Amino acid sequence: MEYFKEAVSLIVGGDTELWQIIGTTLLMSVFSTGFSALIGIPLGVLIGGNRFFGKSVLLRVTNTMMGLPPVVAGLIVFMLFRGVGPFGSWHLMFSVPIMVIAQVLLITPVVTGLSASTAGEKSKLILDTARGLHLSPGKRLRLLIKECAPQFVSITLMGFGRSIAEVGAVSLVGGNVQYKTRVMTTAILLEANKGDFRKALALGMILMLISLIANIPAYSMQEKMK
């Protein structure tokens, strides 16, 4: 209860830095989830909804990538984009875009893998119907996407959850720079390292509140699709 009070006083206390951190967190998570969904869902439908040579290998690779540890994703991006790295000329170290890049690397395989498995299951069910109705391949694809849509919302939401809660990759490439790349998770880690567990926990509660708020419109959207 005491921590809850602290969380509330942090929110209403007019702490501009907190709002700035929340803003950076949302900016990062919305973009990394958005890009991951834009790449991962079509790719997943393509893999899951079709039969082709090497499909099982591709699925194995995707499933392995789903287990990519965040620090490893961060490390790969760090090595590529550091000043003396191959993409050093882009000057992206310790910025929001590089955090998005690391998270897209992390989340896209998850979105792809889950979308592929959803599309795979549904396409089996749809195939008979489509044959019976003599649907063209284009129409069949449209039907498949329509059938999978609620699941895609869940998958995207899961990606958002992973993005907003992730700390290993973003602290490595973001550097936790105040007013620039500090997000909720790295702020929590910093407070915990400073021994201010009250503030750390209060920030954690605010983070969960943000997740909850993000969930509400997504769920109502899902209900409408069913």
Add this chain to the structure above:
Amino acid sequence: MKKLLAILMALTIVLSFAACAGKTEPAATPTDETTAEPTAEPVATPENPVIRLATTTSVNDSGLLPYLLPAFEAKTGYTVEVASAGTGVAIGYAKSGDADLLLVHSKKQEEAFIEEGYASTERLSFMYNYFVIVGPADDPAGIKDLATAADCFQAIADAKAGFASRGDNSGTHNKETGIWEAAGIDPTAEEWYASVGSGMGDTLTKANEMGVYALTDKATFLSMKDSLSNLTILKEEADDMKNTYSLLGVNPDAAAFADTDVAINTEGANALIEWLLSDEAAELIAQYGVEQYGEQLFFLLDK
């Protein structure tokens, strides 16, 4: 479905704009402050206004830099982006071309950095404080009245009393290693020695939980004192526990940066170095901590 996608996209765009709007707010505040100050000279924004400072947790997380830098930023129009980590990591950032200057405290590592041609300045040592040895109040190894840090470490080793080490190649970790060497002990394989591989704050938290000794800078310990109820300062101000902080500019022409697009803001780095060595900064540093902790935390070296 198309409609839905459109809504989703629109939501994404609106949300990101909202987030952007939230982001610009605090960035605008410092400039407001500069214009609000009537006595300050008009501030011309420098050509490259961002200075990337890589530093140690002991000067950033203890609150010294957040206390000092706004004065510099208001005066010059620069924005200082601080990445704080252990000295080893901070130097790593500089070697990657991701920092314009360093504020660190590990002589050996600094000298290696200069040797490798990464530095644009000499080692500009300007302030110091003392490391302290903290531990359980009942002092099981009996270090309280010993003369040097090496003697204390010897006593801890003899008593097998438990010690939490940073183990992260930071300045503090290197200092600790140096003291063990001076005492002629290699504790790394001992059962009572815990290398936690983490920052100062986290290491102190773990030492507090385990009820063991640790070497720390005083500023970090004092800033966390409230949450470290099992630990107390047992040894301070021994001759072999001095902790000297130095500034180092990063050399834009370092061999490792050839054929890369590394862009070092030398002008900005020099401006910050000049200010940190100025009398104005010296006065601020001397005052830091007096009000909050009742004592001065960082001392200036004689020029």
